[in-house]
Amino acid sequence: MRLLWGFIHVLCALLAAVGTVFLVVGLKEVWRASRTRRWPTAPGKVISTEELQHLRKVPSEEGGGTRLLYEALVHYEYTVGRVLIGSTRVRVSPTATGSEARSQAVLARYPPGQELRVFYNPGDPTESVLEPGAHPLDFLRAGVGGALLFMAVAAQFVVRWFSARL
Structure with missing residues (x-):
């Protein structure tokens, strides 16, 4: 029985470690994305748009x-x-999606020839975005990490509760 509890504790520790990594990386991405709201802007113009299709294993x-x-x-x-600087980055997080409709919606917002404001990094003006700030999907990795961390902690309490009753 001790071997089973030991295995469960190790499993919870691994789950907590993975959750912590996801949470830290996710929060770092959210912070980086939200930082773009304070970047200065420059006048820009859409040259062209295109939709790429990728096959992912x-x-x-x-x-x-x-x-x-x-x-x-x-x-x-x-x-x-x-x-004069050129770029293709719409936001900090990747814009690849499984939905063609979402991809088309992004393209519809930026027709060729449109004048726009480009947010650029003052430390490296070649880094820019059209849509600054954190977007809902930017919170996904941090949310998954938080959920894994919560499950690991909750499982520890459940294991302790069961082991106290045996």
């Missing part, structure tokens, strides 16, 4: 095979000082 644990992802690329140029 799905791990065998998730059923295997491949999955089609859609990515909206918005080619735009902006000027910082006297330097």
Whole structure:
């Protein structure tokens, strides 16, 4: 019986470690994305748009095979000082999605020729985004990490409760 409880404790520790890593990385991404709201802006113009399709392998644990992802690329140029810079980054987080409709919605917001405000990193003006701030999907990794960490802690309490009654 002690071996079983020991195994459960090790399993909970691993779950807590993975959850902590996901939580820290997720919060770091959210912080990085939210920081873009304070970046200065520069005038820009959409040059062209396109939708890329990627085939991604799905791990065998998730059923295997491949999955089609859609990515909206918005080619735009902006000027910082006297330097013309080009980019395709819409936001800090990746824009690849399994929904063609979401990808098309991004492309519809940025028709070629449209004048816009580009948010750029003052420390590295070549880093820019069109949609600053954290978006709902940016919180996903942090949420998964928090959930894993909660499950690990809750499982420890359940194990202690059961072991006290045996």
